[in-house]
Amino acid sequence: MKISRWHNFCLVTKVYSSTLLNCIRTILLSYRHSSRADYDKVIRLWAKSLIDIPRIHIHTEGKALLENLPAHKPVILMSNHSSHYDIPILFTALPGSIRMVAKKELRKIPFFGLAMHKAEFVFINRKDRKEALADLDRVKESMLSGIIPWISPEGSRSYNGKLSQPFKKGGFMLALQTGALIIPVGIRGARGVLPSGSTHLEINREVKVLVGEPIDCAKYTVETRKDLMDAVANQICQLADIEKQL
Numbered sequence: 001m002k003i004s005r006w007h008n009f010c011l012v013t014k015v016y017s018s019t020l021l022n023c024i025r026t027i028l029l030s031y032r033h034s035s036r037a038d039y040d041k042v043i044r045l046w047a048k049s050l051i052d053i054p055r056i057h058i059h060t061e062g063k064a065l066l067e068n069l070p071a072h073k074p075v076i077l078m079s080n081h082s083s084h085y086d087i088p089i090l091f092t093a094l095p096g097s098i099r100m101v102a103k104k105e106l107r108k109i110p111f112f113g114l115a116m117h118k119a120e121f122v123f124i125n126r127k128d129r130k131e132a133l134a135d136l137d138r139v140k141e142s143m144l145s146g147i148i149p150w151i152s153p154e155g156s157r158s159y160n161g162k163l164s165q166p167f168k169k170g171g172f173m174l175a176l177q178t179g180a181l182i183i184p185v186g187i188r189g190a191r192g193v194l195p196s197g198s199t200h201l202e203i204n205r206e207v208k209v210l211v212g213e214p215i216d217c218a219k220y221t222v223e224t225r226k227d228l229m230d231a232v233a234n235q236i237c238q239l240a241d242i243e244k245q246l
Contacts, residue, residue: 001202001203001204001205002200002202003200003201003202003203008199008200008201011053011054011201011203012199012201014053015050015053015201018046018049018050018053019046019050019112020111020112022042022043022045022046022049022115023111023112023114023115024111024115025042025045026039026042026043026115026118026119027111027114027115027118029042029118030118036097036120036146039118039119039120040097042119043091043098043119044091044092046088046091047087047088047089047091047092048088048092050085050088051088051089051092053201054193054201054202054203054204054205055203055204056085056089056193056204056205056207057204057205057206057207058089058092058093058207058208058209059206059207059208059209060093060094060208060209060210060211061208061209061210061211062210062211062212063093063094063095063211065183065211065212065213065214066094066095066096066183066211067095069181069214073179073180073181074143074144074178074179074180074181075096075143075148075180075181075182075183075214076143076148076149076150076151076171076174076175076180076181076182076183077090077094077098077148077149077150077151077182077183077185078150078151078152078153078171078182078183078184078185078232078236079150079152079184079185079186079187079236079240080152080154080158080163080186080187080236080237080240080242081152081154081156081157081158081187082157082158082161082187082190082191082195082196083157083187083190083191083192083193083194083195083196084157084193084194084196085190085193085194086152086157086187086190087100087150089187089190089207089209090150090185090187090209093209094185094209094211096148097120097146097147097148098147098148098149098150099119099120099121099122099142099147099148099149099150100116100121100149100150101121101122101124101139101149101150101151101171102116102121102122102123102124103123103124103126104123104124104125104126104127104135106123107123120142120147122135122138122139122142122149123135124136124139124170126155132170136170136173136174139174140174140177140178143174143178143180144178151171153167153168153171153172153229153232153233153236154166154167154168155167155168156196157195157196158191158196159196159197161191161195161242162242162243162244163233163236163237163242163243163244167229167232167233169225172217172225172228172229172232173222173225175217175228176217176220176221176222176225176228178217179216179217179218180217181214181215181216181217182214182215182217182228182232183211183212183214183215184211184212184213184215184232184235184236184239185209185210185211185212185236185239186208186209186210186212186235186236186237186238186239186240186241186242187207187208187209187210187240188207188208188209188210188240188241189205189206189207189208190205190207192205193205193207210239210240211239212235212236212238212239213235215228215231215232215235
């Protein structure tokens with residue numbers, strides 16, 4: 001449902017206010033020697049508040065696949081990405097210590113960047129390959145400690161809602177190096193909430209999050225990386241009910 005500019009202004013103000021409040025909570029936690037579970041709670045509190053503001057209704061399918069994964073295996077989530085709201089939707093819908101692998105520029109945002117750093121989000125410098133490789137090593141360390149990184153394999157939000165941008169290699173190399181399980185996820189209906197390039201929210205949207213079958217990267221090599229990327233893309237397209245235009 002579309003809303004007036006004034007209504008949208010009020011809702012967006014609430015979104016920013018909730019984000020600032022929970023950033024401050026996260027930063028304060030860092031002074032109390034808090035556990036990862038404490039940060040998880042604040043992240044989910046923030047995400048849930050953002051979902052409640054425009055009254056998004058999330059339906060999740062396949063969550064049990066994540067709840068029953070082998071404890072010794074590193075895990076990476078990969079999904080389609082067409083909305084600013086994909087992140088709070090995933091944090092709300094799925095279990096585990098999920099963290100976004102974010103672009104380096106977000107680290108510079110006051111309060112927000114510091115809070116992300118304190119909560120074990122990892123930033124990637126996409127403009128410097130050497131630094132990006134070092135950043136991926138930090139993602140690897142966090143994975144081995146139990147963090148579940150979320151990666152958009154396209155590298156940024158889709159402009160048309162489809163898988164239309166070539167997949168970035170970094171996330172797949174990370175998965176191969178760690179022998180991780182890639183969990184493909186399809187998000188349906190989120191693009192209408194807050195699409196790329198827009199600041200206008202829609203309310204009362206129905207969103208579906210569908211979890212696919214784990215893909216064991218131990219069965220692939222650098223030489224068969226393209227097969228791995230195709231397997232992930234095919235599942236995401238099927239789950240999200242979108243076309244592949246790679």
